[in-house]
Amino acid sequence: MFENLELQPPDAIIGIMGMFRADPAPTKVDLSVGVFQDETGRTPILECVKRAERRIIEAQDSKSYVAIAGNPGFNEAMEKLLFGAGHPALAAGRMASVQTPGGSGGLSVLGHLIARARPTATVWLSQPSWPNHLPLLRLAGLELAHYPYYDFDRHVVDFDGMVETFSKLGPDDVVLLHGCCHNPCGGDLSREQWDALADLFAARGIVPFVDIAYQGLAENLEDDAYGARVMAERTGELLLAASCSKNLGLYRERVGLATTVSRTADGAAVTRTNLAQMGRGIYSMPPDHGAAIVSRILNDDELTALWLDELGGMRDRLNGLRRTFADKLAERGAPGDFSFIARERGMFSFLGLTREQVIRLREDFHVYMVESSRINFAGLNRSNMDYVADSIIAVLQ
Numbered sequence: 001m002f003e004n005l006e007l008q009p010p011d012a013i014i015g016i017m018g019m020f021r022a023d024p025a026p027t028k029v030d031l032s033v034g035v036f037q038d039e040t041g042r043t044p045i046l047e048c049v050k051r052a053e054r055r056i057i058e059a060q061d062s063k064s065y066v067a068i069a070g071n072p073g074f075n076e077a078m079e080k081l082l083f084g085a086g087h088p089a090l091a092a093g094r095m096a097s098v099q100t101p102g103g104s105g106g107l108s109v110l111g112h113l114i115a116r117a118r119p120t121a122t123v124w125l126s127q128p129s130w131p132n133h134l135p136l137l138r139l140a141g142l143e144l145a146h147y148p149y150y151d152f153d154r155h156v157v158d159f160d161g162m163v164e165t166f167s168k169l170g171p172d173d174v175v176l177l178h179g180c181c182h183n184p185c186g187g188d189l190s191r192e193q194w195d196a197l198a199d200l201f202a203a204r205g206i207v208p209f210v211d212i213a214y215q216g217l218a219e220n221l222e223d224d225a226y227g228a229r230v231m232a233e234r235t236g237e238l239l240l241a242a243s244c245s246k247n248l249g250l251y252r253e254r255v256g257l258a259t260t261v262s263r264t265a266d267g268a269a270v271t272r273t274n275l276a277q278m279g280r281g282i283y284s285m286p287p288d289h290g291a292a293i294v295s296r297i298l299n300d301d302e303l304t305a306l307w308l309d310e311l312g313g314m315r316d317r318l319n320g321l322r323r324t325f326a327d328k329l330a331e332r333g334a335p336g337d338f339s340f341i342a343r344e345r346g347m348f349s350f351l352g353l354t355r356e357q358v359i360r361l362r363e364d365f366h367v368y369m370v371e372s373s374r375i376n377f378a379g380l381n382r383s384n385m386d387y388v389a390d391s392i393i394a395v396l397q
Contacts, residue, residue: 012131013370020368028366029388031379034183035251036314036347039381046249048307052296056289065285068276070099074291077298078257082212082225082242089232093265096272098258098279099286103213103243104136106258109278110209110239111140113260114174116274123209124165124175126150128372130183133176133211147175150185152350155340157187163200171205174239177231179212180224181346184374188218188345194227198234208235213243216311217318218345232261244294246347247311253290318347321377321385328389335396347376357395365391 010018016032035043069075075097083090100106114121123142125133126149137144148161166175177197180188189197201208208231215224232238237260244255258275262268279286297303326341341349353361353373361367367388369375380388 025366031369031375037378046310052293070286071291073295089261096268098275100256102254102256106241106256107136109258111137112278174207176209180218181214184348186344186349198230202235209239216247236263250290255290360395
């Protein structure tokens with residue numbers, strides 16, 4: 001049975017992490033791994049999570065299944081967090097949601113839903129996009145294509161290229177958009193650009209598919225969800241995958257959501273049954289512990305306030321690291337203009353280095369990043385930032 005299988009290449013980021021761990025150099029720095037880190041290099045457990053978890057464990061009297069759709073308190077709280085309690089689609093009962101194993105589970109469920117609802121659909125991914133988007137949606141049997149998103153030379157969103165591509169699409173097209181903190185380029189759409197795309201999608205019948213994995217880590221919870229909200233309001237239909245890994249630090253708990261907006265409440269009821277059936281067929285039942293934590297936090301005023309404070313601290317750290325690192329490169333006379341680093345958002349940006357320069361950084365200076373020169377700013381701190389800046393300048397000269 002297995003003799004026809006071929007050896008598959010290792011995941012690029014996992015491979016770099018392995019090289020980093022094996023490197024004995026005391027000056028080594030890992031800027032590849034895609035998780036938030038604090039000043040000490042740790043990915044912390046938030047205090048709000050610890051408090052919620054203790055209360056859950058004390059009160060829990062069963063480990064039986066919850067439901068195919070997951071924790072209802074989690075689903076309802078997440079819909080309000082993502083869209084706002086007063087969103088017209090939510091008020092009209094046009095939303096359907098199921099809890100999923102992480103944002104990846106949400107993408108998988110929604111991919112299979114697209115394949116069932118519109119087998120002829122083409123799903124358009126940004127160029128570049130999160131590397132796992134393609135295999136996740138390909139496994140659903142979908143036709144995939146790419147639209148221009150990021151101008152690597154100017155380090156800006158190629159909005160004109162996006163509009164030109166989308167102007168040729170129609171009802172058989174689904175466009176996946178990053179809600180905020182674009183992974184891997186860090187370049188986000190402005191409100192005006194979201195407005196223009198929402199009007200264009202509505203006019204041409206294009207279905208928006210929003211992946212929002214970093215809500216609250218760019219500007220704030222409200223601004224970061226603007227794109228998803230305006231798309232849901234103006235287009236009538238929407239798919240959305242959300243993750244709680246980053247903004248609540250629940251990476252290993254696998255907490256996600258798959259949400260749809262239908263044109264009518266009756267349509268949403270039908271979609272909800274299909275979402276549940278998709279989840280049942282893929283993973284049977286979603287894991288409860290992480291969703292229970294999020295539900296407790298979002299439905300408790302004290303814990304919500306604590307989370308907002310901790311989330312603000314993570315956001316300020318990321319944005320502060322961006323500004324400081326851009327300043328350090330400029331102060332040291334780095335070749336080229338790195339001011340885009342401060343303008344972009346989230347954990348990631350492309351530095352614009354060649355593959356050869358990235359390899360030299362790794363081999364000569366023990367600074368590790370993805371060979372595309374995507375950097376995770378959360379890997380920087382006061383003790384290594386000067387060294388990383390000097391190392392980058394050295395390979396550029």
